[in-house]
Amino acid sequence: MNSKIRIKELRQLNKVSQGDLAKATGLTRQAISNYENKGRIPNKEILEKLANFFNVSVPYVLGAYSKKEILEVLKNSYISESKKTSLSYSEKIFEISFNVDLICIAKGLIPYDEPKFSLLSEKEINNIDFWKENFSFIFKSVAVKWLVTKPLDATKEDIVDALNDALSAELLKLEKDGRTQKDGKERVESPKELLKKRQDFINEHIFVDEDGEAFLDF
Structure with a gap:
């Protein structure tokens, strides 16, 4: 929760004393x-000095989330689902994991016929640069943009909600993209075609048990 300014947090992270920060x-x-x-808020001039000293943005000093923190939540949400971690908002986490996989399929990053959920490799999952390179579009979302520009009193669940909005919007965009491209002489399938193939693949492996519960058997 980001309800306080981050001066102490930044100072301790950078191993700077109050005296040294005062001099600088x-x-x-x-x-x-x-x-x-005491929760006092610095004026604009002082905020800019503090932000420049710590090499961060003014909104971050005031408590807004950084882009790296948002990407870490995205990454950790995917990890949580892939490891089946028990979470109070597990359905929202599952939605993130599922949409991430679909977006990666639509962009040709992973094959549509992988017989498992959580399709990314351990190397990709744990590499924050992978998320930065392939999922920076989330910062175009109004909900996510507010998290990194405004000092909001937001919880991790609020971030998960914003991420789901951004991922769903991107997926909808990809689902509508019926264009095909050519990689040299080889035809590359469109996002729409790849997503349909993934859905067909999943449908082929859905079964219902005696209690009426659906499950996947790959």
């Missing part, structure tokens, strides 16, 4: 202590 920014040690412990 022209503030008093007492002023920094007041910002950290």
Whole structure:
């Protein structure tokens, strides 16, 4: 939850004392202590000095999430589902994992006929650069954009909701994309075609047990 400014967090992360920060920014040690412990909000000029010193954005100093933090939640949500971690909002986490897989299939990053869920490799899952390279489109979403530009009192579940909105919008866009491309002389299937193949593949492996519960048998 980001309800407080991050001065103390940034200072401790960078191993900077209150005295050193005061000297570097022209503030008093007492002023920094007041910002950290009494909830006082610095003015615009001071916020810019603090942001420049720590090499972060002003919204981040005020408590907004960084893009890296948002991508970490996306990555960890996928990991949680792939490891079947028990979470109170597991359905939302499953939706993230499922949509990530579909988007990767639509973009040709993974094959449509992999006989499993959580299709990404361990190397890809744990590489934050993979998420940055292939999922930066989430920051075009209004809901996610607010998380990185406004100091909101947002929980991890709020971030998961925003991520699901962004992923669903991208998937809808890909589902409508019926264009095909050519890779040299070889025809490359469109996102729409790949998604249909994945759905057909899943449908072929859906079974219903004696209690009426559906399950996949690959």
